[in-house]
Amino acid sequence: MGPLTVYEIISANTNLVFAFIIGIGFGFVLENSGFSSSRKLAGMFYGYDTTVLKVFFTAAITAMVGTLIFALFGWLDLSVIYINPTYLWSAILGGAVMGAGFILGGFCPGTAFCALSIGKLDALAFIGGLFIGVFLFAEAYPVFEGIYKAEFMGAPFVYDALGMSRGVFAALLIIAAFGMFWLGEWSERKFPRDEY
């Protein structure tokens, strides 16, 4: 857990216990929202169920508003927050592969384990495929290494690239997110499916 382990307030083992408890909470929430059903997850791409969109964007804008308001009050120093480095080609390629896998399989890795824990066999098949993919990538790594590390861009920000300030971009993103929520509702009415 963030600053607690770095400053040795809790030991690494206590950190694992916290991770276990948080994992239980995460799995509970996923299952409660119905994300163990592969048809509900794949519905995002066919239009009849946009729960995934709403959950992800609500989480994103909550986190964004939280960090920005904390930074405004000086409770959070944004310059020390770790940002995943951007490797452009591998991000695009990996995203495309992940999207194809999501539509085909109806799961992403986290929800697959959540579904497996309630005994779904399609989740078991998905996880089998997951391990095969990981094994293939590791064995064939020399082939992928070039594109894996290509076009390292550091940690660029969208608002810098667009030339606007951080706050303005945040407000625009919130408005875009709510626009998408209404779009999702329209899509659910347009592409209904009785049973899934």
Add this chain to the structure above:
Amino acid sequence: MNMRLKLAAVFIPLGLFIAAVPETKTKAVKSSPDKILTEVRSNSHLITTDVVADMLVQKDPSLVLIDVRSADEFDAYHIPGSINIPIDNILADEWAGYFDQSAKMNVLYSNGNSKATEAWMLLRQKGYKSNYVMQGGMNYWAETIMNPEKPASTSPDDEIARYNFRKAAGGVLGGGAIAPAETQAAAPAPAAVPSRPKKKRAAGGC
């Protein structure tokens, strides 16, 4: 429908608020006064003139000597190899390259201790750590390195070794009779090199 409207009513005003308030550009202060006080009391920011002389003689590349006195005093006399950053300018952007790094050791000196320590305090509060103060400043430098006091021949060996080192270093670094400048406190007069008849050292020991 209801839930979406409620969420929108919360988030969109928050978003507009974030867009309207300008972001703070200043970095948070990196060191607390307590930490700085501990460092000052433990004298870990001080470097003796002997260490500086040694580093200069060895041409140690990690040393950067910075004279924080005014430009006139710098022109009158400065330690060879030092650069002049007057304390009034010390927070300017053009000098940030010297201070905002941790590879080289910056040794600040002034005539005595006070200006150099002020400069050190300012830089420490900005979070820069690789800065030190030459203990005693130019006055002590003149006393010890430029005009070292010859110890009595009955002094312990390490004192005599130190005197020899200082004399050699002083010679290399342009020593001789250099009078120290006036500081706010009364500066002690430079010790005149005493002329003593050479006593025969008691032979013996190990």
